[in-house]
Amino acid sequence: MKTLLLFLFVAVAAVYSQVPERCEAPSAFESRIGRLDTIRGYFVRGKMSYDARNMRTRIVEEVETREDKEYYDVLYLHNTQPGKEYRYNLKTKQCETRMLNNSFRRFEIPEDAHPFGEFTIGTKGQPGEGVDVTMWGGRTSMGGEFVGVFTLAGCVPVTDRYFRNESSFDNTDFYDVTLGISNASIFIPPHECMP
Numbered sequence: 787m788k789t790l791l792l793f794l795f796v797a798v799a800a801v802y803s804q805v806p807e808r809c810e811a812p813s814a815f816e817s818r819i820g821r822l823d824t825i826r827g828y829f830v831r832g833k834m835s836y837d838a839r840n841m842r843t844r845i846v847e848e849v850e851t852r853e854d855k856e857y858y859d860v861l862y863l864h865n866t867q868p869g870k871e872y873r874y875n876l877k878t879k880q881c882e883t884r885m886l887n888n889s890f891r892r893f894e895i896p897e898d899a900h901p902f903g904e905f906t907i908g909t910k911g912q913p914g915e916g917v918d919v920t921m922w923g924g925r926t927s928m929g930g931e932f933v934g935v936f937t938l939a940g941c942v943p944v945t946d947r948y949f950r951n952e953s954s955f956d957n958t959d960f961y962d963v964t965l966g967i968s969n970a971s972i973f974i975p976p977h978e979c980m981p
């Protein structure tokens with residue numbers, strides 16, 4: 787009995803001291819997102835197409851007609867020199883093209899990220915009632931800090947918090963992720979943005 791208890795204790799200790807292993811997040815996916823925009827000061831929902839290999843992202847926001855706010859369809863192309871942003875205002879139908887001043891940020895676990903542990907979102911009570919995730923954090927190569935949550939199975943991003951500085955941060959939640967890009971034309975700038 788004593789040996790069995792000791793064995794159980796060692797086994798439990800081994801589980802708790804396990805350091806989560808870094809995993810490789812998908813390089814291309816489509817996802818519904820929720821994002822707290824600290825510059826505009828409100829929460830937006832939308833659809834993101836993300837292609838890390840070619841460093842391009844498009845976010846088409848969902849317009850809430852009951853709210854008198856601005857909503858955008860934004861294409862970020864970091865694979866041009868300099869990078870370009872095509873920001874189409876879904877209400878005014880005006881497009882603004884701007885130079886991008888930041889580098890492409892990947893939703894991934896960098897080499898030097900610190901593991902914050904493994905968790906279950908929801909409950910472990912019954913199969914299907916919870917999702918196992920790992921949490922990571924650290925500094926990004928362009929400065930600022932991040933905290934990222936990824937599913938244990940598949941390494942799919944769940945949450946990304948990126949603190950550019952003390953007054954500016956991005957907080958993105960990912961839902962309904964599908965791997966790959968279903969239609970690469972999504973990365974062609976909208977014709978409204980062409981001169």
Ligand SMILES: *[C@@H]1O[C@H](CO)[C@@H](O)[C@H](O)[C@H]1NC(C)=O
Pocket residue numbers: 871884885886887
């Ligand atoms: C990048 O900087 C330039 C020059 O200051 C500015 O005109 C442009 O709007 C900036 N781009 C973004 C996306 O903020």
Ligand SMILES: *[C@@H]1O[C@H](CO)[C@@H](O)[C@H](O)[C@H]1NC(C)=O
Pocket residue numbers: 950951952953954
């Ligand atoms: C924080 O970052 C934002 C966005 O790049 C910038 O506009 C702002 O000036 C920065 N604030 C400080 C305190 O550095």
Ligand SMILES: *[C@@H]1O[C@H](CO)[C@@H](O)[C@H](O)[C@H]1NC(C)=O
Pocket residue numbers: 969970971972
């Ligand atoms: C692919 O996307 C483009 C641009 O958004 C759109 O015009 C086209 O209809 C789409 N094709 C398919 C097969 O959905």
